[in-house]
Amino acid sequence: MQTHLADWIRNTPNGAEAESILRACVHCGFCNATCPTYQLLGDELDGPRGRIYQIKQVLEGATPSAATQLHLDRCLTCMNCETTCPSGVRYGRLVEIGRATVDAQVPRRFAQRLHRDALRFAVTRRWLFAPAVRVGRLMRGLLPARWREMLPPARAAGTWPRRTHARKMLLLNGCVQPALLPAVDAATARVLDRLGIEAVIAADSRCCGAIDQHLGATARAQARARRNIDAWWPLLERGEVEAIAINASGCGATIKDYAHLLRDDPAYAHKAQRVSESARDLAEILPELLQALAPHTSAPLPDALRRVAFHPPCTLQHTQRVRGAVETLLIAFGAELVQVADAHLCCGAAGTYALLQSGLSSQLRTRKLENLQRETPAMILSANVGCLTHLEGAAAIPVRHWIEWIDTVLARDSPRADPSKA
Numbered sequence: 156m157q158t159h160l161a162d163w164i165r166n167t168p169n170g171a172e173a174e175s176i177l178r179a180c181v182h183c184g185f186c187n188a189t190c191p192t193y194q195l196l197g198d199e200l201d202g203p204r205g206r207i208y209q210i211k212q213v214l215e216g217a218t219p220s221a222a223t224q225l226h227l228d229r230c231l232t233c234m235n236c237e238t239t240c241p242s243g244v245r246y247g248r249l250v251e252i253g254r255a256t257v258d259a260q261v262p263r264r265f266a267q268r269l270h271r272d273a274l275r276f277a278v279t280r281r282w283l284f285a286p287a288v289r290v291g292r293l294m295r296g297l298l299p300a301r302w303r304e305m306l307p308p309a310r311a312a313g314t315w316p317r318r319t320h321a322r323k324m325l326l327l328n329g330c331v332q333p334a335l336l337p338a339v340d341a342a343t344a345r346v347l348d349r350l351g352i353e354a355v356i357a358a359d360s361r362c363c364g365a366i367d368q369h370l371g372a373t374a375r376a377q378a379r380a381r382r383n384i385d386a387w388w389p390l391l392e393r394g395e396v397e398a399i400a401i402n403a404s405g406c407g408a409t410i411k412d413y414a415h416l417l418r419d420d421p422a423y424a425h426k427a428q429r430v431s432e433s434a435r436d437l438a439e440i441l442p443e444l445l446q447a448l449a450p451h452t453s454a455p456l457p458d459a460l461r462r463v464a465f466h467p468p469c470t471l472q473h474t475q476r477v478r479g480a481v482e483t484l485l486i487a488f489g490a491e492l493v494q495v496a497d498a499h500l501c502c503g504a505a506g507t508y509a510l511l512q513s514g515l516s517s518q519l520r521t522r523k524l525e526n527l528q529r530e531t532p533a534m535i536l537s538a539n540v541g542c543l544t545h546l547e548g549a550a551a552i553p554v555r556h557w558i559e560w561i562d563t564v565l566a567r568d569s570p571r572a573d574p575s576k577a
């Protein structure tokens with residue numbers, strides 16, 4: 156696509172990057188076919204090709220309107236279009252530049268700003284969010300339906316392993332997941348423990364910055380990245396941990412992007428690169444390690460565990476491009492995976508999207524749950540806290556993280572499955 160960027164952006168790093176992305180797009184429209192918002196709304200301006208064109212116009216000097224902002228807001232940043240595009244157009248980077256440019260020129264209404272800022276403030280601070288979750292559960296009946304749906308019932312996390320091991324991996328000291336679904340971190344720690352790996356949480360680490368980044372607060376996201384890097388760096392530099400093991404694919408995608416986020420910060424660029432390279436989703440770490448345990452769990456699983464549907468989050472399959480590993484592992488451990496139509500499509504959670512674009516989000520969830528539940532599985536498994544809570548809010552069957560499923564299966568057969576007792 157030919158471009159003639161406006162003088163104010165042409166010779167900037169963002170301008171150069173946007174120009175190279177725009178030039179790669181041949182305007183073929185293949186990406187529209189896999190775009191969830193284009194499928195729902197049928198409007199070219201709510202598909203990737205139309206969004207690319209709108210961003211191009213703005214970067215070439217056209218004045219954006221509130222409608223332009225809305226079309227960009229409606230994008231889930233699910234990256235389905237990126238993995239579909241035959242020309243390798245990096246839509247994710249372009250929409251980030253486009254959103255920042257449009258937001259700088261189109262002031263949001265006060266109520267909208269307040270909503271977005273309140274979300275960023277409340278959700279990313281565990282000292283505030285965790286008590287709010289507890290109070291919310293006590294007052295569940297009084298909450299608006301939308302909030303109620305996003306608040307899964309409390310369930311026991313189980314014990315945290317006490318053994319220490321020479322092999323160690325860092326776990327993220329996140330914001331939403333420990334408050335909403337503490338069972339996920341505990342299950343991760345138990346499974347790692349069985350493999351002779353100690354899960355370490357650096358006390359000073361915090362929220363990964365994904366929510367700030369999604370809501371356009373880049374400086375705040377960078378500050379969060381620096382804090383986490385400071386917390387993890389001594390352990391990484393001394394070689395005391397093998398990896399940063401991430402069990403929320405949205406956080407993993409963000410931490411893998413720290414290198415890009417801090418690329419212009421001379422004090423942190425090198426460290427951010429190392430941290431990004433050390434971040435691995437559980438789906439990248441565990442399948443190979445766990446295969447050794449799979450034969451020990453050959454006893455048939457009960458119906459309530461055996462038949463499962465797996466929902467691969469967009470941040471796992473499209474952003475991190477990790478595909479098929481979890482499914483293969485589940486089958487090795489005795490799962491019967493049901494077929495799920497349109498597995499490449501977003502469930503509508505997408506960070507804060509479920510709260511900011513609730514109508515579209517609900518429609519996507521309804522479609523996703525129809526597809527996930529069509530073959531009557533006993534349980535839905537996924538890999539990201541946002542998808543898990545969003546789906547659980549309307550599912551007719553239990554929704555769990557796949558690591559919880561593995562932990563449960565291993566616990567059934569504990570004496571044989573635990574290598575420390577071999």
Ligand code: SF4
Pocket residue numbers: 179180181182183184185186187203204207239240241242243244246
């Ligand atoms: S982003 Fe890719 S798939 Fe979409 S219109 Fe451009 S070249 Fe075609």
Ligand code: SF4
Pocket residue numbers: 189190191192193201202203206229230231232233234235236237246
């Ligand atoms: S990121 Fe997802 S919602 Fe946004 S344009 Fe691409 S496919 Fe559509």
